[in-house]
Amino acid sequence: MLAQKVSRSALFSCRAFAKPPKFTPSARRLLATVSDPEFAPENYPPFPEEIPTAPIEKISLRKLLNRDQKEADRLFEASKTYGFFYLNCRDSEEGEELEHGAINSARLAEEFFKLGKEEKDRYAMKNNKNTIFGYKEAGGSKTDSKGTKDTAEFMNIAKDSIVNNATWPLPKKIKEDNDVLSPFVTTAHSIGLDILKMIGTQLQLPPSAMESRHRITDSSGDQVRMTRSPPLSSTAAMEAQIATPSHTDFGSITILFNWLGGLQIWEPENPDGNKFWSASRHDDKGKWNYVKPIPGHAICNLGDGMTKFSNGILNSGKHRVVPAPGAQGDYVRYSIVYFVRPTDETPLKVLDSPAIPKFEGEEEVLLAKEHIANRARGLGINLN
Ligand SMILES: O=C(O)CCC(=O)C(=O)O
Numbered sequence: 453m454l455a456q457k458v459s460r461s462a463l464f465s466c467r468a469f470a471k472p473p474k475f476t477p478s479a480r481r482l483l484a485t486v487s488d489p490e491f492a493p494e495n496y497p498p499f500p501e502e503i504p505t506a507p508i509e510k511i512s513l514r515k516l517l518n519r520d521q522k523e524a525d526r527l528f529e530a531s532k533t534y535g536f537f538y539l540n541c542r543d544s545e546e547g548e549e550l551e552h553g554a555i556n557s558a559r560l561a562e563e564f565f566k567l568g569k570e571e572k573d574r575y576a577m578k579n580n581k582n583t584i585f586g587y588k589e590a591g592g593s594k595t596d597s598k599g600t601k602d603t604a605e606f607m608n609i610a611k612d613s614i615v616n617n618a619t620w621p622l623p624k625k626i627k628e629d630n631d632v633l634s635p636f637v638t639t640a641h642s643i644g645l646d647i648l649k650m651i652g653t654q655l656q657l658p659p660s661a662m663e664s665r666h667r668i669t670d671s672s673g674d675q676v677r678m679t680r681s682p683p684l685s686s687t688a689a690m691e692a693q694i695a696t697p698s699h700t701d702f703g704s705i706t707i708l709f710n711w712l713g714g715l716q717i718w719e720p721e722n723p724d725g726n727k728f729w730s731a732s733r734h735d736d737k738g739k740w741n742y743v744k745p746i747p748g749h750a751i752c753n754l755g756d757g758m759t760k761f762s763n764g765i766l767n768s769g770k771h772r773v774v775p776a777p778g779a780q781g782d783y784v785r786y787s788i789v790y791f792v793r794p795t796d797e798t799p800l801k802v803l804d805s806p807a808i809p810k811f812e813g814e815e816e817v818l819l820a821k822e823h824i825a826n827r828a829r830g831l832g833i834n835l836n
Pocket residue numbers: 677679696701708709710714715771772773786787789
């Protein structure tokens with residue numbers, strides 16, 4: 453692996469920020485104590501130019517917050533096709549807070565992943581049955597039917613433990629540094645919900661349709677996921693190095709920050725917006741396209757909940773993570789995600805609107821918490 457030399461002050465004297473990042477006391481402590489960090493975006497080489505990437509749209513958060521109709525139309529179009537879009541976070545204060553929150557969370561992630569296996573295993577999902585929250589070691593899920601193991605470790609932290617004092621146990625490190633995660637959780641949830649409401653408006657749904665299904669105070673599967681995956685190995689085949697297996701996200705909207713390539717989205721050969729909900733569509737012909745990380749932009753995608761609510765108008769796009777291509781593959785990869793999900797007791801069913809086709813036949817209705825548990829099990833995550 454390449455030597456990673458960057459000082460923390462160099463990292464965040466980042467010329468691209470309109471304002472210097474906000475540092476909560478814990479983030480400041482992390483800044484002071486971590487030397488020679490693994491998470492060092494200023495050091496990363498650019499994403500290789502010659503590699504084709506997914507042509508997903510860049511949406512301006514500032515324009516969305518100002519309720520710009522043209523931007524809302526572009527958002528809706530992106531939501532119906534790829535189901536993925538970039539969110540420019542550097543043109544509004546809210547966006548900057550979101551990006552800074554993700555950077556601070558990535559630093560905390562580095563501290564967490566450095567803890568010994570024994571300490572991390574105390575929070576392992578496999579040791580605490582029936583929870584989607586907690587630690588998953590590398591190799592803890594399967595990437596194909598042959599049982600090939602994934603290469604990423606991740607930690608899922610419940611929104612309810614951060615902002616609602618729920619009982620799910622938080623690791624000491626994360627509890628001590630709650631002022632890193634809690635601003636990120638509240639900002640990400642609020643921006644995510646706002647985007648959902650704008651998409652809902654395009655579907656002729658009142659704002660309450662999304663608000664009532666995503667109240668931050670109601671218990672939900674919302675979580676921050678911190679993921680760490682190793683550099684590309686030149687001795688193993690790419691298919692043996694999948695960090696995160698192919699999946700769609702289980703909730704409503706995902707706000708993702710990554711700083712190295714590796715995320716790929718599935719581009720079906722014959723897209724048909726109304727069939728994306730069906731798992732069988734995932735076997736269709738198509739290809740994997742890299743999503744190039746763009747500084748200051750989150751990558752957002754819709755999850756299964758929105759496809760269900762819209763009866764397939766909105767797409768929960770299939771994606772996976774492989775090692776970063778080219779020279780970026782020499783670095784350890786971090787990503788920080790916030791998943792906005794329908795609250796636990798929300799029935800996942802087609803919503804009533806003149807703009808949404810009625811469900812034909814008998815609709816099988818699961819609660820959001822049941823759907824999330826089923827999908828987590830499907831990825832080989834042991835929930836009992
Ligand atoms: O790490 C990434 O870039 C994406 C991760 C992801 O898709 C997930 O955690 O659901």
